[in-house]
Amino acid sequence: xxxxxxxxxVLLALFLILTFESEGKxxxxxxxxxxxxxxxxxxxxYIYNNTEEKISLETLKFQTKESFSLTxxxxxxxxxxxxxxxxxxxxWVVWEEWEADRSSIFLGQLKENKIIxxxxxxxxxxxxxxxxxxxxxxxxxxxxxINYKGRQYKVFVRESISRNIWLINxxxxxxxxxxxxxxxxxxxVWVFWSxxxxxxxxxxxxxxxxxxxxxxxxINLQSNFxxxxxxxxxxGKGFIWLAWSGYDGKDYEIYCKxxxxxxxxxxxxxxxxxxxxxxxxxxxxxxxxxxxxxxxxSGGEGSQxxxxxxxxxxxSEEIKxxxxxxxxxxPKIVVERERIGIIWLSQNEIESELIxxxxxxxxxxxxxxxxxxxxxxxxxLNEDKYIGFGDSITYGYIYYEEAPEKGxxxxxxxxxxxNFGDTEVVNEGWPxxxxxxxLARIDKVIGNHMARYLLLMEGTNDxxxxxxxxxxTAFNLEQMVKRCIDFGLFPALATIIPRNDWxxxxxxxxxxxxxxxxxxxxxxxNLPIPLVDQFNLFYSYPEEEGGWESLLSDYxxxxxxxYQLMAEEWFEEIKNFPFPPKYVQVQRVYNEILFYRxxxxxxxxxxxxxxxxxNMIKGYKIYRKKINDGNDQFQLLNIIYDQxxxxxxxxxxxxxCVYVVSTLRFDQVEGPCSEPIKDH
Amino acid sequence: xxxxxxxSLNGEYRRDFFKFLIVIILFLSIPEGLIAYPEHQSPxxxxxxxxxxxxxxxxxxxxxxxxxxxxxxxxxGIYNIQDNRFKKIYEGQGYISGFGLSKKxxxxxxxxxxxxxxxxxxxxxxxxxxxxxxxxxxxxxxxxGGVYMFVTKGIIPFAEIxxxxxxxxxxxxxxxxxxxxxGFHLKGGILIPSKILRSLKLKLFIGYSKxxxxxxxxxxxxxxxxxxxxxxxGFDLF
Numbered sequence: 001x002x003x004x005x006x007x008x009x010v011l012l013a014l015f016l017i018l019t020f021e022s023e024g025k026x027x028x029x030x031x032x033x034x035x036x037x038x039x040x041x042x043x044x045x046y047i048y049n050n051t052e053e054k055i056s057l058e059t060l061k062f063q064t065k066e067s068f069s070l071t072x073x074x075x076x077x078x079x080x081x082x083x084x085x086x087x088x089x090x091x092w093v094v095w096e097e098w099e100a101d102r103s104s105i106f107l108g109q110l111k112e113n114k115i116i117x118x119x120x121x122x123x124x125x126x127x128x129x130x131x132x133x134x135x136x137x138x139x140x141x142x143x144x145x146i147n148y149k150g151r152q153y154k155v156f157v158r159e160s161i162s163r164n165i166w167l168i169n170x171x172x173x174x175x176x177x178x179x180x181x182x183x184x185x186x187x188x189v190w191v192f193w194s195x196x197x198x199x200x201x202x203x204x205x206x207x208x209x210x211x212x213x214x215x216x217x218x219i220n221l222q223s224n225f226x227x228x229x230x231x232x233x234x235x236g237k238g239f240i241w242l243a244w245s246g247y248d249g250k251d252y253e254i255y256c257k258x259x260x261x262x263x264x265x266x267x268x269x270x271x272x273x274x275x276x277x278x279x280x281x282x283x284x285x286x287x288x289x290x291x292x293x294x295x296x297x298s299g300g301e302g303s304q305x306x307x308x309x310x311x312x313x314x315x316s317e318e319i320k321x322x323x324x325x326x327x328x329x330x331p332k333i334v335v336e337r338e339r340i341g342i343i344w345l346s347q348n349e350i351e352s353e354l355i356x357x358x359x360x361x362x363x364x365x366x367x368x369x370x371x372x373x374x375x376x377x378x379x380x381l382n383e384d385k386y387i388g389f390g391d392s393i394t395y396g397y398i399y400y401e402e403a404p405e406k407g408x409x410x411x412x413x414x415x416x417x418x419n420f421g422d423t424e425v426v427n428e429g430w431p432x433x434x435x436x437x438x439l440a441r442i443d444k445v446i447g448n449h450m451a452r453y454l455l456l457m458e459g460t461n462d463x464x465x466x467x468x469x470x471x472x473t474a475f476n477l478e479q480m481v482k483r484c485i486d487f488g489l490f491p492a493l494a495t496i497i498p499r500n501d502w503x504x505x506x507x508x509x510x511x512x513x514x515x516x517x518x519x520x521x522x523x524x525x526n527l528p529i530p531l532v533d534q535f536n537l538f539y540s541y542p543e544e545e546g547g548w549e550s551l552l553s554d555y556x557x558x559x560x561x562x563y564q565l566m567a568e569e570w571f572e573e574i575k576n577f578p579f580p581p582k583y584v585q586v587q588r589v590y591n592e593i594l595f596y597r598x599x600x601x602x603x604x605x606x607x608x609x610x611x612x613x614x615n616m617i618k619g620y621k622i623y624r625k626k627i628n629d630g631n632d633q634f635q636l637l638n639i640i641y642d643q644x645x646x647x648x649x650x651x652x653x654x655x656x657c658v659y660v661v662s663t664l665r666f667d668q669v670e671g672p673c674s675e676p677i678k679d680h
Numbered sequence: 681x682x683x684x685x686x687x688s689l690n691g692e693y694r695r696d697f698f699k700f701l702i703v704i705i706l707f708l709s710i711p712e713g714l715i716a717y718p719e720h721q722s723p724x725x726x727x728x729x730x731x732x733x734x735x736x737x738x739x740x741x742x743x744x745x746x747x748x749x750x751x752x753x754x755x756x757g758i759y760n761i762q763d764n765r766f767k768k769i770y771e772g773q774g775y776i777s778g779f780g781l782s783k784k785x786x787x788x789x790x791x792x793x794x795x796x797x798x799x800x801x802x803x804x805x806x807x808x809x810x811x812x813x814x815x816x817x818x819x820x821x822x823x824x825g826g827v828y829m830f831v832t833k834g835i836i837p838f839a840e841i842x843x844x845x846x847x848x849x850x851x852x853x854x855x856x857x858x859x860x861x862x863g864f865h866l867k868g869g870i871l872i873p874s875k876i877l878r879s880l881k882l883k884l885f886i887g888y889s890k891x892x893x894x895x896x897x898x899x900x901x902x903x904x905x906x907x908x909x910x911x912x913x914g915f916d917l918f
Contacts, residue, residue, distance in 0.1 A: 589810060590809070591810040591854070592808060592809045592810075593806070593813075593815040593850060593852050594765060594766055594769055594770070594806075594815070594850050594898075594900055596850075596852070596854060596855035596898070597898065602810045
């Protein structure tokens, strides 16, 4: 008996110890985007896999643009959540639940930021992925997903209530991706996916007419090139709109067609270009009858999210939605009446835009020629040299007398010397100059001095001349800024100060000053470059200390106190310039874990010691070109946050590359590039 | 709240568990006299000498401490993988835990020989050398060894030599790999009997192992030094 007891003890102990073993968590991709939706309050919500491998729900207030994030209590192995709203406005979630080598599909309702009534949809062996859902007229959920097992991709559809499950892509099981499901006004269930029948990928679909499924159909392109990424929506008449990405022999373009209740329309080409790849479309409908498509447009400089809409049978121009270059991909669009919410993935972060349709229509296509400037790069410029560019206020006038030694330029130079060491500030103020003159001489000025920074404050004299519109002045200032950037200078812009002559008391002239300053602020924000609001500095000067008039020596020019304040205001902004990173180094190294290694260039740098407040640094932009390429060939590699290094693994061993790094502020102001560093 | 976490002893774990159970049962079935001579038979050769010496000892009233024929043990140790690349990525040592069985196969006076079967588990998190991406190494070594034990009434010293079979897995967003490796180990230590329950012993040990493997053209030595503490329970089985 004792023997048996001993044996039992041994086995029990072994069993207990065995169950102690724990496995590592499966890795989850960072920031996967789900479908967005508008909640009852009209705020944009979306669910995604966050970087801590959990599911987060983000709520973005439409009015205030405030956002709130909270973690949804789903299992740690939940992935790819999709949210959809039924006809009553209830939000549903469908997601994948991963185990070691299999995954299941689950469905639940999102209520008060919790998942309720969750149910297992499909648990057969293999991997079940890419779920999508739609609702019939009774708000019964219909779910589609892909089951992958034994090298076969099966598209399954399940009616949630009846628990009926159909395999709908037989016999074309060799490939199936991106299944999309939608129910039309007749309660017909449409399912689309991209699949392959020995040739290229094509868009397939089948329709469930409440009794049976129609035969397997294609959108009948018979193309020699792949057609992928289907996306569907329903317009106010109940017509199905389908958009997708297809290769045209040169690159990917966006196409669309719609079902008018009897037949498909002809294919509508949404894009037609030869050097940009257009992909990952997402379609929705504004105000019941205006189709709107968002997609990713990729070129040599990165990718941007673009939008087009069709009004009165005419498609709009492309509207760029993503605010910056870099990788902006996988846009998702959701519309509720006139409200449009767009989310996309940008450098592993999810970005969003909330806009009303009429605001979208007012968006002008960006000036592409300017965006091609990209970087502020000229390694031959002097980092410790500044140019003060402007009119008599920059030159230094007091009581209408020349006083350059008492202006803001020498005062600023003292401040810079004290804080940054030996610094030169060149006085390029020309008394009486209007911006048109400034535009004419700026090239020569920047070429002569070879300074890294230019402080631009001009326009006071333009205000006087009624024949010069303030839009022209703003344009001239913009051109001066662009020429600086072209040359590799980093410009900062200032508003013009108030004047105390008779013109100030005439509404016409006063409004010109206000309007020009508004344009200058807008210009600085759009370009974007640093802004020094000298007008605001003066105008808000306390009345008890004499008010802004007390800072002027004559009608137009500051007195010494005014110049001192101006110098200090310039310095406050210069302290926050995104100075280029220092000590940039590059090494060709292996990035290793124990059983794997990859060759790449490891670029490291340090913050420029001139930067006072490091909290204003959002990140760093890394650019690369091949050693024999021209300076205009630098391409953005990545934007790095919270670290001072980057591993570039996208190289060939024989490549010889040059890197530069720039500092990026939270307000998107990008500084000049660092010294170029070669990788050999 | 619903949580779909149903990974229990099913599927591959169930199969592994049954395999494991068969190994344990076979191991426990090893009789104590596998290489020792049966006491009721007359031995020959060298063993005859030992036999006669034992009879002489017994006739003179000299007795020797006798251990139980089966030990079960659990232990926890510090495992220090010697591979330089491991040190760089995983930064030093980690805990190794495990359990095992020892079955006596021979004894003469103070001298005892055991066969030992150990199952161990080692897991450590690290970061890739430059991008600092998370990586995790999991080792599951199985060791079969011969243990010599000099049994006294007090502290029992032991030495072990044996072979190891490593199952390893490295998980990272960079790359995930799994594989196996063979190696060997040397181990030594002492067993300290409990004053209250003599079948229970405290085990202190140090060890050295070597297990080279090549994966993705990278040679890695998964072996290293190890020291730790364990609890051993002895009983007679078969």
